[in-house]
Amino acid sequence: DVKVTQSSRYLVKRTGEKVFLECVQDMDHENMFWYRQDPGLGLRLIYFSYDVKMKEKGDIPEGYSVSREKKERFSLILESTSTNQTSMYLCASSPTSGSPGELFFGEGSRLTVL
Amino acid sequence: KQEVTQIPAALSVPEGENLVLNCSFTDSAIYNLQWFRQDPGKGLTSLLLIQSSQREQTSGRLNASLDKSSGRSTLYIAASQPGDSATYLCAVRQWGNTGKLIFGQGTTLQVKP
Numbered sequence: 001d002v003k004v005t006q007s008s009r010y011l012v013k014r015t016g017e018k019v020f021l022e023c024v025q026d027m028d029h030e031n032m033f034w035y036r037q038d039p040g041l042g043l044r045l046i047y048f049s050y051d052v053k054m055k056e057k058g059d060i061p062e063g064y065s066v067s068r069e070k071k072e073r074f075s076l077i078l079e080s081t082s083t084n085q086t087s088m089y090l091c092a093s094s095p096t097s098g099s100p101g102e103l104f105f106g107e108g109s110r111l112t113v114l
Numbered sequence: 115k116q117e118v119t120q121i122p123a124a125l126s127v128p129e130g131e132n133l134v135l136n137c138s139f140t141d142s143a144i145y146n147l148q149w150f151r152q153d154p155g156k157g158l159t160s161l162l163l164i165q166s167s168q169r170e171q172t173s174g175r176l177n178a179s180l181d182k183s184s185g186r187s188t189l190y191i192a193a194s195q196p197g198d199s200a201t202y203l204c205a206v207r208q209w210g211n212t213g214k215l216i217f218g219q220g221t222t223l224q225v226k227p
Contacts, residue, residue, distance in 0.1 A: 004157075031213040043203075043217045050213070058214075090157055094213045101146055101207060103215055105157040 003027075004106040006091050012112045019078040021109050023091030032074035033092040033103075034058075034066065043090065049074055050096070081113045116141045118206055120218035127194055128226050135189040135221045137204035142182045145207045148215065149178050149189050152201045161202075162189070194225045 007022035025032065033048040035058075045058030047066040055066050063085060067075045074093075078085055091106040117140045127133050137147070146165050150158040162171045162178040164187070170179040177190040187204055201222045205215040 006157075033213070042219045045214060048214060088155075092158075096213070101213060102160055102163045103148060103205070103207075103213065104160060105150075107157040108155070110155070 004091055004093055004104050006089075006106040006109050008109050009107060010110050010112075012114065013081050014114050015082055016080050017113075019081055019111060021076040021078075021089055021091075021111075023074045023076070023093075023106055024072050025074075025093040025104070026072065027093065027095075027104070028071065029093040029104075030071070030096045031094045032068065033094075034064075034074070034076045035090045035092065036060070036087040037090055037108075038087050046076065046089075078111075081111075083113050085111065086113045087111060116144075116206060116208060116216045118204060118216050118218040120202075120204060120221050122221060123219065124222045124224075126224040126226065129194060129196060131194050131225075132190070132192050133194055133223070135191070135202050135204075135223070137187040137189070137218055139185045139187075139206050139216075141208070142185055143209060144182065145209045147178075147180055147187050147204060147206050149176075149187075150203045150205065152203060152220070158203065191223075194223075196225050196227050199223055199225050 004025045034046040035043045037043045049055045049068040065077045089109045094103040148163045149161045152158045164180040175192040180187045201220045203220040205217045
């Protein structure tokens, strides 16, 4: 079974603190994604990566950055948190086109910014 | 721009009932469509994936169909159980976009004992 593991399930931070969310997948997938999920707004794509050291902005990249130094690991960085970044953060991975391309999610990281 | 809609937003049924969840999309040029389940406070679990060339997929009591020409997919759940209570989301993947999915808002299902 594909496993996508997110490093932290619950975090509480104060405004201005730095947050580092890590995601690791064990299926050698090329594509990795960070989404945030908010009530009434659904899932929104923050960033995605289709290869090591490659990244592309999603729909809401402002206030976030990412890092992909190894194929299995994709990190989301919030340099200076604000209260409007309180959300559920979901990491996902999928293989490239040419395959079924099924997307697999981690368990999520619930971030609260006070 | 692709838009994905799921109606209704919420559904409550008695245990044992067969039910259908709906998903519609505006652009028929999709690579695949995927149905997910999400329990409260958890991540998404993949249920079924239908490739653009397929019409349906089945897994246990679940059957998903795809009609690209009309921009519709349905998830059929047979003999519903209280354990089926969750939010169900559909998502479409377009051709050539490195795997990005566009999600619907989801249908929250409650199955009453």
